[in-house]
Amino acid sequence: MTTEPVLTEAHRLPEKRSLRMVWSDGFSAELGYETLRGYCPCAGCQGHWAEEVQYRAPEVGVEALTIEPVGNYAISIQWSDGHATGIYRFEFLRQLCTPGSSLEEALP
Numbered sequence: 290m291t292t293e294p295v296l297t298e299a300h301r302l303p304e305k306r307s308l309r310m311v312w313s314d315g316f317s318a319e320l321g322y323e324t325l326r327g328y329c330p331c332a333g334c335q336g337h338w339a340e341e342v343q344y345r346a347p348e349v350g351v352e353a354l355t356i357e358p359v360g361n362y363a364i365s366i367q368w369s370d371g372h373a374t375g376i377y378r379f380e381f382l383r384q385l386c387t388p389g390s391s392l393e394e395a396l397p
C-alpha cells in the first residue's frame with residue numbers, strides 16, 4: 290500500500306500562535322502562523338510561474354481566524370490580514386513539518 294497519509298485534525302492554538310495537525314498515520318506536528326502564512330502556496334503570494342513554494346515573510350503578526358477543509362486533500366486558512374486564497378494540500382503541510390524535506394532549511 291502506498292496510500293498517502295491524510296490530515297485528520299487541524300486546530301488552532303491561539304496562545305502559541307500555531308496550528309496543530311494530526312495525520313492518519315499518527316504523525317503530528319505544530320506549525321507557527323508566520324510559517325504557514327509565509328508559505329502560502331497561492332499564485333498571488335508565490336507568482337504564477339514559481340516552481341517551488343518559497344517562504345515570503347508576512348508583514349504583520351498574522352493570526353489564523355478559521356480553518357476550512359477543501360475536499361479531502363487540503364485545508365484553506367482565513368488570515369487576519371484578509372488573505373484566504375491559499376490552498377494548503379496535505380502533502381505540502383506534511384512536507385513543511387518533516388525534517389529533511391527540501392523546505393526545512395528555509396524555515397525561520
Ligand SMILES: [Zn+2]
Pocket residue numbers: 329330331332333334335372374375
Ligand atoms: Zn497567498
